[in-house]
Amino acid sequence: MQAIKQSMLDKLSVEQIKIELMRTAFGRQSVLLSRFDPRILIVWYSFFAVAPWFFHNKTILLGMLVPMAVLTLSSKVSPLVLIIMGIGLVSEIMYILFGSLLFGGSLEAVWPLATLTVKILIISLASIAVFSSMDPEKLSDALLSMGMPAQFSFGVSYGYRMLPILIEEYHNLIHSFRLRGRSPRDKDFLRWRSLVYMGKIAVCAFYPLILNTAKRTRTTVEALEVRGFTYALISPDAKRLKLAYLRVKPLDFVFLGCSALYMIALLALGRIFVL
Amino acid sequence: MVSAPRRRYELTQSQKLMVFILAMSLYGISNMFSELIPEIKLGPIEIKVEYFAFIPLTLCILFNPLYAALGASFGEVIFGELLLGQFGGLGELEKFIEFTLAMYIAGLLVSDPRNRKQLALASFVAVGIDQMLSAIVDISKVWFGIEELEAVPGIPESIVLIEGLSFLNAMVITGILFSLLPTLFLVPRLYGKIEPLLGMKPRDSRVQVSFGKLMTPRLLITSILFVFIGVTGEFLSEADINIAVWEPEFLEQYGSGFMWVSVAAAALVLIVTLYAAVRAKSKNSQSTEGSQI
Numbered sequence: 001m002q003a004i005k006q007s008m009l010d011k012l013s014v015e016q017i018k019i020e021l022m023r024t025a026f027g028r029q030s031v032l033l034s035r036f037d038p039r040i041l042i043v044w045y046s047f048f049a050v051a052p053w054f055f056h057n058k059t060i061l062l063g064m065l066v067p068m069a070v071l072t073l074s075s076k077v078s079p080l081v082l083i084i085m086g087i088g089l090v091s092e093i094m095y096i097l098f099g100s101l102l103f104g105g106s107l108e109a110v111w112p113l114a115t116l117t118v119k120i121l122i123i124s125l126a127s128i129a130v131f132s133s134m135d136p137e138k139l140s141d142a143l144l145s146m147g148m149p150a151q152f153s154f155g156v157s158y159g160y161r162m163l164p165i166l167i168e169e170y171h172n173l174i175h176s177f178r179l180r181g182r183s184p185r186d187k188d189f190l191r192w193r194s195l196v197y198m199g200k201i202a203v204c205a206f207y208p209l210i211l212n213t214a215k216r217t218r219t220t221v222e223a224l225e226v227r228g229f230t231y232a233l234i235s236p237d238a239k240r241l242k243l244a245y246l247r248v249k250p251l252d253f254v255f256l257g258c259s260a261l262y263m264i265a266l267l268a269l270g271r272i273f274v275l
Numbered sequence: 276m277v278s279a280p281r282r283r284y285e286l287t288q289s290q291k292l293m294v295f296i297l298a299m300s301l302y303g304i305s306n307m308f309s310e311l312i313p314e315i316k317l318g319p320i321e322i323k324v325e326y327f328a329f330i331p332l333t334l335c336i337l338f339n340p341l342y343a344a345l346g347a348s349f350g351e352v353i354f355g356e357l358l359l360g361q362f363g364g365l366g367e368l369e370k371f372i373e374f375t376l377a378m379y380i381a382g383l384l385v386s387d388p389r390n391r392k393q394l395a396l397a398s399f400v401a402v403g404i405d406q407m408l409s410a411i412v413d414i415s416k417v418w419f420g421i422e423e424l425e426a427v428p429g430i431p432e433s434i435v436l437i438e439g440l441s442f443l444n445a446m447v448i449t450g451i452l453f454s455l456l457p458t459l460f461l462v463p464r465l466y467g468k469i470e471p472l473l474g475m476k477p478r479d480s481r482v483q484v485s486f487g488k489l490m491t492p493r494l495l496i497t498s499i500l501f502v503f504i505g506v507t508g509e510f511l512s513e514a515d516i517n518i519a520v521w522e523p524e525f526l527e528q529y530g531s532g533f534m535w536v537s538v539a540a541a542a543l544v545l546i547v548t549l550y551a552a553v554r555a556k557s558k559n560s561q562s563t564e565g566s567q568i
Contacts (some may be wrong), residue, residue, distance in 0.1 A: 011436070053419060071538060096417070099433025106324045109430055116417065131362040137495055139357065152349060159353045166304045203457045206330060210301060214472040221289050230288050
C-alpha cells in the first residue's frame with residue numbers, strides 16, 4: 001500500500017508532468033491526414049463538426065462514424081486520449097440515464113441517449129483525427145490565412161519556444177518553496193493535509209512566476225518591436241511571405257471529393273434504410 | 276509630476292501586446308497543470324479544479340481587462356489544447372467566448388484593486404458567468420441532440436440536476452479555493468509592483484469611473500442571468516407540456532425552432548454586450564478628449 005502511494009505521488013511530481021508535456025508538445029509523427037493542406041482539413045472538419053447535429057437518422061450517423069474511426073486509428077492517436085474520451089462520454093451518458101430513472105423515467109431513454117452518444121462521438125473523433133495529426137504551427141498558419149488575427153499564430157510559435165522555459169521556472173519555484181517550507185509531518189486521513197500544502201505551494205509559486213514572466217515579457221516585446229513586429233502583424237506582404245509554403249494540391253481535392261461522394265452515398269442509403 | 280492631466284488609463288500598442296503575452300503564457304502554463312490534476316468522482320458529482328481562475332482574473336483587474344482576458348483565452352487554447360494535442364475544434368470557440376466574456380466583465384467590475392469587497396465580488400462573478408454560460412450550452416446540446424426529448428420522461432430534469440450540481444461544485448471549489456482566496460492574496464501584493472516591470476503606471480483608483488462603465492457590467496450580468504433562467508424554465512416547461520400531446524412531425528420542427536430561439540437569444544446577448552462595450556469605450560474616449568481640451 002505504501003509503495004502504491006509512493007508511486008502515485010511520484011507520478012504526480014512536477015518532473016513527471018514536465019516530461020509528459022514535452023512529449024505531447026514536441027513528439028509528432030507524420031500520418032495520413034498530415035499530408036493534406038491544413039486549410040482543406042479545417043474546412044472538412046467544420047462540416048463534420050456541425051453536420052451530425054442535423055441528422056436524426058441513425059443509418060447516416062453510424063455511416064459517418066465509420067470513416068471517423070478509421071481516420072482516428074490512422075492518425076496514431078495515443079490510446080490514453082481515446083480511453084479518457086471514452087470513459088468521459090460513457091459516464092456522462094450514464095449519469096443522465098440514472099438521473100432520468102430517478103425522476104421516474106424508464107429504460108426507453110437508452111435509445112435516444114445512444115443517438116446522442118453517436119453524435120458526440122463523431123464530432124470528437126473528427127476533431128481528434130484532424131487536430132492531433134496537424135502540427136500546431138501549420139494549424140496556426142492555416143488559421144492565419146483564413147483571417148485569424150496574427151496574434152494567435154504568434155502565440156503558438158511563442159508557446160512552443162517558451163513552454164520548456166516556463167515549466168522549468170515553475171518547477172524551480174516549487175522546489176525553492178519546498179526547501180524553505182516544512183511539509184506536514186503527521187499522517188492523517190487520505191493525506192489531505194499534504195494535499196492542501198501542495199495546493200497552497202502551487203498557488204503561491206505563481207506570485208514570483210507572475211513577476212518574472214512580466215519582466216521576461218517586456219524584454220520579448222521590446223525585442224520584437226526592434227524588429228518591427230507590430231508592423232509585420234498588419235502588413236499584407238509579410239503575411240504573404242509567411243504563408244507562401246501553403247499550397248492546395250490535387251491530392252487535397254481528391255480527399256474532399258471522396259468525402260463528398262461518401263456523404264452523398266450515405267444520404268441515399270439513409271433514405272432506403274431508416275434505422 | 277508637473278501638473279499631469281488626469282488622463283484615463285491608456286496603453287500603447289506594445290503595452291497591449293505585453294499584457295496579452297503575459298496573460299497568455301501565465302494562464303497557459305497554469306492550464307496545463309490544472310488539466311493534469313486528478314479529479315475525485317463521487318457518482319455524478321465531480322470534485323475537481325476547473326481552472327486556476329485567479330491568474331486571468333488578477334491580470335484583468337491589474338491591467339486592461341480586454342487584452343488580459345483575450346490573452347488568457349488564447350493561452351488556454353494554445354498551451355492547454357493545441358500543444359497538448361487535444362484541440363477540440365469548434366467546441367473551443369464556445370469556451371473561448373464564455374471565458375473571455377466572464378473575465379472581461381469581472382475585470383471591469385473592479386474599479387479599485389485595493390478594495391477587497393470588489394475583489395471578492397469579481398472573483399465570484401468571473402467563475403459564475405463562465406460556469407453558467409457553459410451550463411446553458413451543455414443543456415442545449417443534449418436538448419438539440421435528442422430528437423424526442425420531451426417524449427422521454429425524466430431526462431430534462433436529470434440534465435438540469437446534473438448541470439446544477441456541477442455548477443455548484445465549480446462555484447465552491449474553483450470559485451473559493453482557486454479564485455477568491457488567491458485573488459485576495461495576489462492582487463494587493465502585485466498592485467503597484469508589477470506595472471513598473473511592464474513600463475506602465477498602476478491603474479489609478481482616483482480616476483472617476485463613468486456611470487456608463489459601472490452600469491454596463493451590472494446590466495450584462497443581470498441580462499445573462501435572466502437568459503439563463505429563462506432558457507432553463509422554458510426548457511422544463513416545454514418538456515412538461517409536450518409529454519401528453521406528442522406528435523413526431525410537429526415536435527421535430529418545434530424542437531429545432533426552439534433551438535434557434537435560444538441560439539438567437541445567446542447571439543443577441545453577445546451583440547448587446549459588444550455594442551455596450553464599444554459604446555462605453557467610445558464614450559470614454561470622447562469624454563477624455565473633451566476634458567483634455
